[in-house]
Amino acid sequence: MDNEELARRTVEIAESAAAASWVAAIAAAITAVLTIGLLIGAIFAWRVARDTLDQSRLTSKQMEQDSVEQTRPYVYAVLVPSLGGHGAWDLLIRNSGRSSATDLTFAVSEWPEDDAVTRTLRSMLEQPQILPPDTTIRTFWYLGERHDPGSSGATGFDIPVDITVSYLGPGPNPKRYVERFHLNQKALGATPEASSGVEMVRPSPTLKKLSELVQAVNDLRRGH
Incomplete structure (x- = not known):
């Protein structure tokens, strides 16, 4: 090569x-x-x-x-015209939820003068309670001016207050719910309330009793 x-x-x-x-x-x-x-x-x-x-x-x-x-409970507090008569107010505590509110407690921002109504309210509100669903607690809140002529002095809450509602929901590890409501009947204005209706001139005893029953039922329904 x-x-x-x-x-x-x-x-x-x-x-x-x-x-x-x-x-x-x-x-x-x-x-x-x-x-x-x-x-x-x-x-x-x-x-x-x-x-x-x-x-x-x-x-x-x-x-x-x-x-x-x-599915949780929903508890609220509101004032409604009282079953006790004109000028009086009831406290309505209602659970509109789908489960029971347990360990239900209340804290009031201020208490008025001590009387029969406030003592009863204090005893009720300071005790933990259980409120089932679709259930209401109703109690007297205000019965009129303390020094009105003929007044028994049992007035209740004649001052505006805040009420704090605390309760537990359902389940093995329940959540605590805390809500605050302002209650002041003087701020509610001219709230409609039940009246006796039309009085019959000569009602029979049966009609009179039926009228009273209807009136009582209507009064109760106003609280729901």
Whole structure:
């Protein structure tokens, strides 16, 4: 083999080696790109899975919260015209929720002068109670001015106060709910109240008794 042939083959071998190097480099580059793509895809898939899991947890928590809100007790305090007569007011404590309110307690911001009504209210409000759903407690709150002529002095709450209601909901780990209500009968204005209705000129004893029963039922229904 002469020198020219040797040189030619050397060049061919070098070109083949260079081509092989290029192929290897391109293959390595493609592999790197594919690896990066797979990594990016894996990261994207992980983020999607994470977001889906977070959304699922959020939805589950919201559904649980909605379930609690739908089944929890709702206790409120309000003043209504009293069954005791004109100018008097009753305290109405009602659970309008779907479960019992347990360990139900009340805190009054200020107490008026001591009398028969306030003593009874204090005794009732300071004792923890259980109030089933769709149940009402009704009691005298205000019976008129303390120094009116003929007054027994049993007035009750003749001052505006805040009453804080605290109670537990259902379940093995019950949540405590605390709400505050402002009670001021003077701010309620001309609130409608029951009246005796039309009096019959000559009612029979039966009609008179029925009229009294209807009036009593209507008075009671006003408290619900």
